[in-house]
Amino acid sequence: xxxxxxxxxxxxxxxxxxxxxxxxxxxxxxxxxxxxxxxxxxxxxxxxxxxxxxxxxxxxxxxxxxxxxxxxxxxxxxxxxxxxxxxxxxxxxxxxxxxxxxxxxxx
Amino acid sequence: xxxxxxxxxxxxxxxxxxxxxxxxxxxxxxxxxxxxxxxxxxxxxxxxxxxxxxxxxxxxxxxxxxxxxxxxxxxxxxxxxxxxxxxxxxxxxxxxxxxxxxxxxxxxxxxxxxxxxxxxxxxxxxxxxxxxxxxxxxxxxxxxxxxxxxxxxxxxxxxxxxxxxxxxxxxxxxxxxxxxxxxxxxxxxxxxxxxxxxxxxxxxxxxxxxxxxxxxxxxxxxxxxxxxxxxxxxxxxxxxxxxxxxxxxxxxxxxxxxxxxxxxxxxxxxxxxxxxxxxxxxxxxxxxxxxxxxxxxxxxxxxxxxxxxxxxxxxxxxxxxxxxxxxxxxxxxxxxxxxxxxxxxxxxxxxxxxxxxxxxxxxxxxxxxxxxxxxxxxxxxxxxxxxxxxxxxxxxxxxxxxxxxxxxxxxxxxxxxxxxxxxxxxxxxxxxxxxxxxxxxxxxxxxxxxxxxxxxxxxxxxxxxxxxxxxxxxxxxxxxxxxxxxxxxxxxxxxxxxxxx
Numbered sequence: 001x002x003x004x005x006x007x008x009x010x011x012x013x014x015x016x017x018x019x020x021x022x023x024x025x026x027x028x029x030x031x032x033x034x035x036x037x038x039x040x041x042x043x044x045x046x047x048x049x050x051x052x053x054x055x056x057x058x059x060x061x062x063x064x065x066x067x068x069x070x071x072x073x074x075x076x077x078x079x080x081x082x083x084x085x086x087x088x089x090x091x092x093x094x095x096x097x098x099x100x101x102x103x104x105x106x107x
Numbered sequence: 108x109x110x111x112x113x114x115x116x117x118x119x120x121x122x123x124x125x126x127x128x129x130x131x132x133x134x135x136x137x138x139x140x141x142x143x144x145x146x147x148x149x150x151x152x153x154x155x156x157x158x159x160x161x162x163x164x165x166x167x168x169x170x171x172x173x174x175x176x177x178x179x180x181x182x183x184x185x186x187x188x189x190x191x192x193x194x195x196x197x198x199x200x201x202x203x204x205x206x207x208x209x210x211x212x213x214x215x216x217x218x219x220x221x222x223x224x225x226x227x228x229x230x231x232x233x234x235x236x237x238x239x240x241x242x243x244x245x246x247x248x249x250x251x252x253x254x255x256x257x258x259x260x261x262x263x264x265x266x267x268x269x270x271x272x273x274x275x276x277x278x279x280x281x282x283x284x285x286x287x288x289x290x291x292x293x294x295x296x297x298x299x300x301x302x303x304x305x306x307x308x309x310x311x312x313x314x315x316x317x318x319x320x321x322x323x324x325x326x327x328x329x330x331x332x333x334x335x336x337x338x339x340x341x342x343x344x345x346x347x348x349x350x351x352x353x354x355x356x357x358x359x360x361x362x363x364x365x366x367x368x369x370x371x372x373x374x375x376x377x378x379x380x381x382x383x384x385x386x387x388x389x390x391x392x393x394x395x396x397x398x399x400x401x402x403x404x405x406x407x408x409x410x411x412x413x414x415x416x417x418x419x420x421x422x423x424x425x426x427x428x429x430x431x432x433x434x435x436x437x438x439x440x441x442x443x444x445x446x447x448x449x450x451x452x453x454x455x456x457x458x459x460x461x462x463x464x465x466x467x468x469x470x471x472x473x474x475x476x477x478x479x480x481x482x483x484x485x486x487x488x489x490x491x492x493x494x495x496x497x498x499x500x501x502x503x504x505x506x507x508x509x510x511x512x513x514x515x516x517x518x519x520x521x522x523x524x525x526x527x528x529x530x531x532x533x534x535x536x537x538x539x540x541x542x543x544x545x546x547x548x549x550x551x552x553x554x555x556x557x558x559x560x561x562x563x564x565x566x567x568x569x570x571x572x573x574x575x576x577x578x579x580x581x582x583x584x585x586x587x588x589x590x591x592x593x594x595x596x597x598x599x600x601x602x603x604x605x606x607x608x
Binding site for chain 2: 015019026029031066070072090094095
């Protein structure tokens with residue numbers, strides 16, 4: 001296997017830097033009323049770290065690495081399901097004025 | 108191998124899930140689009156997980172010592188089963204917790220979730236260290252380069268990957284131990300008051316320098332003790348950093364840890380060259396950083412001074428009521444009469460409302476007043492509660508329509524045309540000392556101009572307590588102020604009774 005080249009590193013660094021800018025503008029556009037759901041949902045999506053956990057859990061070669069991976073899968077899953085579910089629960093509570101409550105959809 | 112040969116469709120799938128995460132946050136720009144946004148987030152996560160499972164099916168066959176030898180694939184069914192069970196266990200714990208948690212307990216739930224992301228990052232980092240080939244971040248040392256008699260030695264992790272791994276583990280560990288302390292403080296299982304260690308700045312800076320130094324040294328020596336020391340010191344500093352911060356600074360701490368959990372995911376994303384992780388890490392990292400900035404600005408405190416900790420300690424001694432001043436006590440009936448006669452009432456909820464669980468009776472009061480033709484608005488300070496937006500969620504839970512709820516800068520001009528400013532469980536955010544008294548610890552913090560309202564009602568447990576900043580509040584002693592001394596929920600219930608008579 002080849003060591004990563006500079007170009008590899010620069011291209012992922014570029015994605016990272018661009019994503020920081022996207023994050024900056026997207027987060028400023030979030031209404032302050034939804035800052036708590038914002039934290040809950042960012043919590044859920046930062047558990048995308050489960051990708052690394054799955055790779056470790058699936059790989060042969062090191063039993064300890066596998067167990068660490070499985071444990072990380074459990075922790076990240078708590079966060080993913082818990083984070084999205086609690087966000088959905090909160091968001092469903094936000095209602096507009098003077099309108100009969102719309103039928104709760106898909107929750 | 109796996110890493111080099113990640114198929115193009117998988118790379119695209121990770122990109123798609125990254126974009127879906129961006130859309131998930133974008134949806135939060137308005138309550139009407141937010142639920143769709145959340146579903147985008149779930150789909151994105153589903154895509155990332157399925158893609159990883161499919162491209163990394165558990166293999167029974169370990170990679171051979173010599174890289175050139177092709178090796179077979181044999182599906183490890185028990186291995187796959189174990190992964191699915193792990194997801195099921197974690198998923199059900201998370202789902203049940205999310206269903207049961209009380210909205211007042213959101214801050215500690217979020218802190219607990221942050222600690223899990225941090226711990227997961229540490230575990231993934233260690234797994235990558237112990238099995239670097241699986242992550243495609245190592246190469247076997249070539250001992251003899253002779254074409255015919257090539258021989259291989261130990262696995263060498265790429266130096267660049269070592270730095271990324273070290274950073275991921277360090278940030279993850281700080282997130283974990285910091286969040287555990289934040290959780291204990293928010294859940295009331297540990298004193299919320301700042302705990303000051305002597306010489307803590309020196310200890311903290313020293314520990315931080317040691318972590319950076321060791322991470323650098325890790326590129327030269329991939330021994331176990333180096334990475335173990337980085338992990339241990341990082342756990343320690345996360346603990347030391349959060350211990351001295353307490354009380355009103357908790358919203359900043361929670362946002363800051365949110366940011367760290369993002370950077371930890373990003374660092375792991377660099378190790379794995381995974382677009383979804385890098386995009387998410389950047390999003391979450393900047394989200395937490397922006398929220399910390401908003402919170403600091405709303406308290407007129409610099410980020411550094413929050414991190415340095417200890418807010419509220421000095422004030423405990425200096426902030427006693429300076430002298431006995433006269434104040435007026437009102438009854439629920441008096442309050443109900445004034446409220447009923449008003450044209451416009453602005454309700455200012457604070458953390459005390461959450462503690463007393465008074466949001467539901469408060470909404471009933473608002474409904475009763477509206478039925479009498481009173482305009483009722485809710486005003487929320489950015490740092491009200493123990494996390495950003497906490498009050499908004501509690502009001503939404505009590506079915507207060509979100510277009511009745513206003514931010515500080517949107518409503519502050521309206522107090523002059525307001526008959527009653529109704530303060531429930533808030534204190535520092537209405538303290539005029541923030542505007543006038545340069546010596547006050549909260550000087551410069553933007554506050555509500557309640558003193559411009561025709562009358563002020565202040566629900567408070569007793570006259571003894573002061574706000575989190577430990578400062579006396581001139582509003583208590585103003586001519587137009589009526590102090591309603593009781594438990595917030597009890598008082599509002601009594602007002603409701605009086606209103607309906």
